[in-house]
Amino acid sequence: MAAQLGNENAVTGARLQLVACGRDLLARGLLSQTSGNLSVRIDEDTLCITPSAMPYDQIEAGDIVVTDARGNVRSGTRRPSSETPLHCLVYASRPDVAAIVHTHSPHATTLAVLGLPIPAVHYLIAVTKTTLIQVAPYATYGTDELARNVRAAFGAPARAVLIANHGVVTAAPTLAEAAGVAESVETLAGLYYRALAVGKPLILSDEQMAQVLAKHEHY
Numbered sequence: 001m002a003a004q005l006g007n008e009n010a011v012t013g014a015r016l017q018l019v020a021c022g023r024d025l026l027a028r029g030l031l032s033q034t035s036g037n038l039s040v041r042i043d044e045d046t047l048c049i050t051p052s053a054m055p056y057d058q059i060e061a062g063d064i065v066v067t068d069a070r071g072n073v074r075s076g077t078r079r080p081s082s083e084t085p086l087h088c089l090v091y092a093s094r095p096d097v098a099a100i101v102h103t104h105s106p107h108a109t110t111l112a113v114l115g116l117p118i119p120a121v122h123y124l125i126a127v128t129k130t131t132l133i134q135v136a137p138y139a140t141y142g143t144d145e146l147a148r149n150v151r152a153a154f155g156a157p158a159r160a161v162l163i164a165n166h167g168v169v170t171a172a173p174t175l176a177e178a179a180g181v182a183e184s185v186e187t188l189a190g191l192y193y194r195a196l197a198v199g200k201p202l203i204l205s206d207e208q209m210a211q212v213l214a215k216h217e218h219y
């Protein structure tokens with residue numbers, strides 16, 4: 001009973017967090033209209049995820065959908081995000097993460113359209129826990145094929161992956177961290193895009209990035 005109550009409190013908290021985070025990412029220009037989706041894993045068989053086809057400034061806590069680990073709806077009156085299979089598969093393969101943010105943020109998506117992985121153009125890439133943000137191959141949105149492509153390109157400990165001709169996915173232990181990584185990836189993508197537009201970007205070496213990653217780990 002106590003465990004169940006704890007779970008209910010966690011669901012309520014996650015619903016509020018997802019609503020606030022969606023509005024915040026909308027205000028920062030990372031989300032627009034109804035594109036993108038956010039989720040939080042409460043326990044191994046409980047996820048909270050944003051609803052399908054609702055603008056972020058209209059989503060209320062009661063619109064957040066609770067599903068099991070396979071995406072079957074447990075409670076909520078809305079349909080869960082069309083990318084629920086992607087969220088479920090990433091969680092299944094990544095016990096190290098408990099929150100996922102998916103956006104079509106403009107610069108990250110521009111590089112995804114070009115099929116360009118993002119290299120270490122700035123030490124800020126350390127927040128993604130990788131030195132090269134990979135691009136998962138394209139497949140139709142909402143499909144199991146897309147979910148499998150993202151899972152395959154999104155090995156631990158990486159916290160970000162692009163999806164060809166689609167957008168970006170970030171994952172982290174908390175929703176605040178996943179949202180922060182999404183914003184950092186958009187910044188990195190903007191820098192890389194602008195640098196490519198005028199010349200040949202200098203990329204930080206493995207040694208330079210090893211020092212940053214060691215410092216970041218300590219921090």
Ligand SMILES: [Zn+2]
Binds near residue numbers: 035036083104141167
């Ligand atoms: Zn999408």
